[in-house]
Amino acid sequence: MSDTRATSQTVRYRERLTVPWWWWPPGLGLAAVIALEVNQGVPALPVWLPFAILLPVAGVVLLLLGSTQVRVVSGDGEVEVWVGDAHLPVSVISRSAEVPRSAKSAALGRQLDPAAYVVHKAWVPPMVLLVLDDPDDPTPYWLLSCRHPDRLLSALRSPV
Known part of the structure; x- marks a missing residue:
């Protein structure tokens, strides 16, 4: 039989090491410029497609860069x-x-x-x-x- 004991934890400190807000406009702007270049280089693609792909990719990259979290947690006396x-x-x-x-x-x-x-x-x-x-x-x-x-x-x- 397994031990299903519940532990209670208290978060004493929490911080997410997010990128600064001012990284977002240049990051999304760079993705838009690359999408525009793709549009000019591959005219057979629908105009919206590179933007629909590259802008979310830039957003995900910026979110992942700032996903690290620092925490101090207490529980069970430790x-x-x-x-x-x-x-x-x-x-x-x-x-x-x-x-x-x-x-x-x-x-x-x-x-x-x-x-x-x-x-x-x-x-x-x-x-x-x-x-x-x-x-x-x-x-x-x-x-x-x-x-x-x-x-x-x-x-x-x-x-x-």
């Missing part, structure tokens, strides 16, 4: 950080800090450990560093884009 489908119990985090914008290029460049877990979105300037202390995991730290690092760190540090 707190976890979720980034997309990856998750990490807070109990294995030894230190956490905001990465200043001035240090972002160094953190992603010459100081970056190749074994680190990195979720970087160029359109989200702030980042958070989560240093791990888990002997079973070779990942030394997580480096995450986050618009509100103070809120994320506060959600991690507050008691269960």
Whole structure:
């Protein structure tokens, strides 16, 4: 017989790393220009067809670029950080800090450990560093884009 125990979870912090609103007009404009070029290059096609295909494709691409979600969830006495489908119990985090914008290029460049877990979105300037202390995991730290690092760190540090 399987265990069908229900777990209650509380979301302490949630953020979707969406693309900026001002990316939409150029993205859709580029799709429209390409559709116009296709119309001029292939006169046998109905005029509306390239627009009907390329504008939704541009919209889907922009939505997918901004689909990553950062969450801090508590439930069953444990707190976890979720980034997309990856998750990490807070109990294995030894230190956490905001990465200043001035240090972002160094953190992603010459100081970056190749074994680190990195979720970087160029359109989200702030980042958070989560240093791990888990002997079973070779990942030394997580480096995450986050618009509100103070809120994320506060959600991690507050008691269960």
